[in-house]
Amino acid sequence: MTNLFNDIPENLPEEIFSELLSGKNFRVERIVSDGHHSEKDFWYDQDEHEWVLVIQGEAVIEFESRRQTLKPGDYLNIPAHSKHRVAATSTQEKTIWLAIFYR
Secondary structure, eight states: OOOTTSSOOSOOSSOEEEEEEEETTEEEEEEEESSOOOOTTOOBOOSSEEEEEEEESOEEEEESSOEEEEOTTOEEEEOTTOOEEEEEEOSSSOEEEEEEEEO
16 A cells, blocks of 8 residues: 655655656646745746645745645646746645646
8 A cells, every 4th residue: 555645755855756647648746845946937837737735734836926825635726838836835844745737
């Protein structure tokens, strides 16, 4: 049996992206952040839609016109080509995300 809380190192110099499942038009990833955020002028502009759920921790997603704080249990659907960035993730505990990318 696998568990989303397993295999998380104590020190995370970079975020961890782990593919859990994939198919023809989707993939599911676990993302682990520890105070990580997007570079100052970096914006994601993805070809896929992305549905994200925060399992643990906290994150702030920034869009061109607004910011959205996500706490455990909060989820967000990000349509393809919606420019966004990770403005912040918790520095108090690791942030564990579940992300589903789909077409």
